[in-house]
Amino acid sequence: MHFEFDQTTQEYLTRVQDFLDAEIYPAEAELDRQLAEDPQRWERQPVLRQLQESARSRGLWNLFLTGDGGAGLTNLQYAPLAELSGRSPKLAPAAMNCNAPDSGNMELLRDFGTAEQKEKWLKPLLDGRIRSTFCMTEPEVASSDATNVTTSIERDGNEYVINGRKWWSSGAMSAEAKIFILMGKTDPQAERHRQQSMILIPRETPGVKIERALSVFGYDDRDHGGHAEISFTNVRVPAANIIKGEGEGFAIAQARLGPGRIHHCMRVLGMAERTLEIMTKRAREREAFGHPLAKQGVVRQWVAESRITIESLRLLVLKTAWLMDRYGNKKAHTEIQAIKIAVPREIQVVVDRGIQLLGGAGLSQDTPLAELYAQVRGLRLADGPDEVHLSSLGRAQLRPA
Amino acid sequence: MHFEFDQTTQEYLTRVQDFLDAEIYPAEAELDRQLAEDPQRWERQPVLRQLQESARSRGLWNLFLTGDGGAGLTNLQYAPLAELSGRSPKLAPAAMNCNAPDSGNMELLRDFGTAEQKEKWLKPLLDGRIRSTFCMTEPEVASSDATNVTTSIERDGNEYVINGRKWWSSGAMSAEAKIFILMGKTDPQAERHRQQSMILIPRETPGVKIERALSVFGYDDRDHGGHAEISFTNVRVPAANIIKGEGEGFAIAQARLGPGRIHHCMRVLGMAERTLEIMTKRAREREAFGHPLAKQGVVRQWVAESRITIESLRLLVLKTAWLMDRYGNKKAHTEIQAIKIAVPREIQVVVDRGIQLLGGAGLSQDTPLAELYAQVRGLRLADGPDEVHLSSLGRAQLRPA
Amino acid sequence: MHFEFDQTTQEYLTRVQDFLDAEIYPAEAELDRQLAEDPQRWERQPVLRQLQESARSRGLWNLFLTGDGGAGLTNLQYAPLAELSGRSPKLAPAAMNCNAPDSGNMELLRDFGTAEQKEKWLKPLLDGRIRSTFCMTEPEVASSDATNVTTSIERDGNEYVINGRKWWSSGAMSAEAKIFILMGKTDPQAERHRQQSMILIPRETPGVKIERALSVFGYDDRDHGGHAEISFTNVRVPAANIIKGEGEGFAIAQARLGPGRIHHCMRVLGMAERTLEIMTKRAREREAFGHPLAKQGVVRQWVAESRITIESLRLLVLKTAWLMDRYGNKKAHTEIQAIKIAVPREIQVVVDRGIQLLGGAGLSQDTPLAELYAQVRGLRLADGPDEVHLSSLGRAQLRPA
């Protein structure tokens, strides 16, 4: 057991940090300006496209993709880079083509796609030419229970016909999201976890309708294409668009989740570090009742508690990444659930402390804190609420050894 | 000691409940529609103006104003009505002309204004013809410490000259906010709590500039005129615009806070009840893993805990109102601080549970929960952060008897 | 609605306070001395017997007993007296013959006993000549589920035969506990809540065996007769010893709980006030890092938070008492559950803060804090764990109106 990053990781850490310092942080204000300019525009802003060019030329592209086709990093090597990118969550992950849901979709296509599917969709995604969305959650049912899925995928000759309604399809408000990966039921009579399949639906297919944008707290998340509600009415796609095969949907979904949770959790830790930076800076500069805030007991406690939380959870995420690399996702199941539950929930508290310290500036657009809060809070629901995972983790622990 | 509302209160409760059921709730969707129609408009929407007419004709107008000039209710009688209005916080308080910051400003003018000031500003406010704002907090200093105020009010002949910058001036984005009550320093050398004064500044005075709107989480709060940052540059007003006299600012501010905290806290409890209604409805209707959510242990706990929190805090607020009625604000100091700290903080947890139960719908515009959360969260900072009040309350408790 | 105690209550408060100041507090050290003298003795110590004489002569005897036979106080009138007695929980309740489980047992006999049962057992209990125990909980089953009771009560001619094992029979280590009220099953086939009955078993009946004493966090609670495990082997009592009738056990148990919870909760609030006194005294006297502890932010927060908790929960208990007086126990069901859950749990936190502030003295025999903690903690399990009540309260709230 030891706790130092290997040399490859350390080199990448330096390079990503350089990129943040030289280009990302300075671009944050410009992004806000461009977003404000045209409140109807959901596509990538020019500043992001420039940063993507730069990241590519710096060799900081598709780092998330372990194994073939990416930068060749392991989950453990990529994890601290994901954390760094979380310090500027609107720009850094997307600049390096490592942002959700595209990263998960690329992994999925890499692992389960046919050669043709890869050629048609994975390649332009890896290239950053298009974007994608993942259509899983439905408005009318508790979607954390996969058997609740109501969207149907029915075989009709050489085609599949899709009917249903999805929401929280992130990125889909942007016209750049050219391909939708949809989870639906091909066989409602099959065994519980064999009813579901995944299928590829090009955005422009007739019957696909972007109904509206959803907000998270008051944010539209236009920087990454928002969150859409989408209806699918007699949408027809070629039978070849099925991913891996009928009945494989649940298994694919499970496989997709492991690395995604590492990414999400590490980015959230980056958000926490950014929050701490903002807090400590403010606490040193602002005075109340005759002393800088940094001298007040409660502020010291907040900062200390936040540091403890971040340090212990980071180790848990890193160990999870290591377990996945070494023994595969299945053996890391307990840990993957643990971080999915603990990281957003505990960091929500850290960011809430940040808001409290900053006061009005924390609530407003003058700091990233309120928006970070909204993102972190949302993650306690994405991929299923904490409680579903707690229950499942507890059940597993209670099983006789 | 007994725990039943008197007959007057019970009658008003029925009438306000009728108003909610018959007019307010049905108007909520229309308000959202009107707000969406013109995203640049900060003034009262037509639907609100109609509800104001209706409230007035129902005799549900200015209920908040104890003593002369209002409905003649005590704080204890008004408190449960404020709670009811909190169930629809964007419409009900404003419909009944009981919304912050106007209600506090009216009390202030009633208690400390000259006859002329009352005639000119209080009357149209009581009438709902104009609105007002309160300019206290400053962006550059920790404003919970009143000695930090940097805005200057300098006497110059028959005028005062105001220079400074304020933010979180709620309601001020609306052109209807015709009068600003500003806190500034007339004598920075005076004793700690005699440096500050309050002065009336008409909106249209030269040198007053509305700089920008602030958001709370992602919300602009256009329904009640938003929150403005305002600069004051060599703003000149007649000397008669000073309120009560030079050096009275701190004392006036303290006096203003008592009833306002009752109002805020009771409305927050109304928000909590609304949240619980939404939670219980959803829990009965939605199924996961073969059962309605209402059968899950954790959901039952959430609902039970929320009920306990609401019941105990409501009693504390009501007792505070009773103390104020009976012994005056000073004797209720401990309790006023206690509710200011406890109610928003504990109800923040209740609303967070609501969001967690509702999932994506809780985060989005499909339920009022996320916006309620933002409002409740903001109250932990308005009028000073929890920590300042905790410290003050603790210090008082630690004093030898 | 108003929040002042009536005159009767205020007079009693003065008298009980005088008793505490003049006799109870000064006797605390003597009790400890007498307890230390003979570690095998479970009976009332001489100092307590003297205080009982004094309380009786002061007219502070059996105050808990509402209606006939007691002091004629309502639950609301008695509640603040119970709180006062909780400030010295080892002496004050017992001195006034208001201590559990005797008080609940007396209520039970008063409400459900036959004339003969009252003559034989209630009278000497009211007189303080004997003590009693309540045999409900069983070691081998989750006793919060009344259907789990395994102790059998079988009719055999003019007698009942009891077989089973009970524990946490408080007071039973003392030979003064002459009468046991036992819950058992007369008809395991009956409807869920009609299987149980209660029966009176004199201590000296053959087959009754006191097996051992149980400790609560290392404390034996000898001051009030400890907690016994008791076996019942073919114990025969006259048929006339059944209370109210076969199948009435569950209903009697429910009826017994209401007032007992008021008593427990108010005493716990008294323990909290005692804790706060100890905390504030220490915080003013002790210095660390150049300042008295009272100047440290975290200490102020602890004291402030404790004050808020106590004030809000006290109101909830008082309202519950009022509801019981006015509308009966059934209408107060939600509130009775709420206080049973919230008061011990929240006051556990208050006492834990006290221990943390006092440091080593808080952990040890030098302050009452650690022992108070053990008592409060135990109440989260007595009469069923928090979770059973939370679930039940939540279920009721989730029912359609």
Added chain:
Amino acid sequence: MHFEFDQTTQEYLTRVQDFLDAEIYPAEAELDRQLAEDPQRWERQPVLRQLQESARSRGLWNLFLTGDGGAGLTNLQYAPLAELSGRSPKLAPAAMNCNAPDSGNMELLRDFGTAEQKEKWLKPLLDGRIRSTFCMTEPEVASSDATNVTTSIERDGNEYVINGRKWWSSGAMSAEAKIFILMGKTDPQAERHRQQSMILIPRETPGVKIERALSVFGYDDRDHGGHAEISFTNVRVPAANIIKGEGEGFAIAQARLGPGRIHHCMRVLGMAERTLEIMTKRAREREAFGHPLAKQGVVRQWVAESRITIESLRLLVLKTAWLMDRYGNKKAHTEIQAIKIAVPREIQVVVDRGIQLLGGAGLSQDTPLAELYAQVRGLRLADGPDEVHLSSLGRAQLRPA
């Protein structure tokens, strides 16, 4: 970075686990029996002396001592063994001669003692022939602030004269504790952290008086020699008994703390694992309301939360051990503080859940839970309360980089 124990550690883990299974667990009931037999005896019970013989013959002796003189393990290698020993905290650490305060005292003598001091005191301690105590905390002052120490150590010719009063001298009730390491002031005028010195005082020196035993909650901790209050009145020892030199006391104390915190924290994690075992066993076996407790949502949550807490904190402790091995105690300062704060506090919650699940059995002597609770709770005060460490950690984080 990787997360697997090295081979040496894994071998020792197997051997310690074997020792636990074969000898320690079976001996727990015997220890309780022997302790009950003579409630006045504070010395090691026969069962422990036998286990010490066995541990020695198994090569499981003084494993804690890194570097020379011990088993040659690093902190990181020893840490998981300390965790295992925490599963049976009354027997396993002492059986392996790894128990506090002896382990810390041995490290101290090894690192700072003269050859003579080592010969006289370290050797018999390493041999398990004698025991020792550490006299730091004083009853009259907040001892977390080292400048508060009032015990004086005055040079008088070839001797030092000690006057003062100490408490929480663990182990000192046992006559086997032959040597006391005392912290006192040699120069109250010196610079803040140079006033203190440490000195060796043999138990039998005239003027040393064991005043009384202190309890922790209701426990006397006789299994490891209790906690004593000791007065020192004109106690004279040779000048050679000073450790390292005058003014070195504070520095020695700091140096002593690092490894001790690793040991304490890892043992606490072992207690947490023991608690979880007890919880899961009970949850599978006991039924309430028609289902095993293991099927209840809240029980699953408790177990899941406990698992998450343990996993993340264990990694933090292990990283701390690694940092100490690799970079020395100073570089691990933040982490040492972090684990000192977080581990006992979070595991207190785990054990509290255990008690709640077990009910009456959890409170009583029938499970180790209540006693584990008392031990873990005490650690939040030993070596200074959480709040002192939080404040210090926060201050360091708030310093400009």
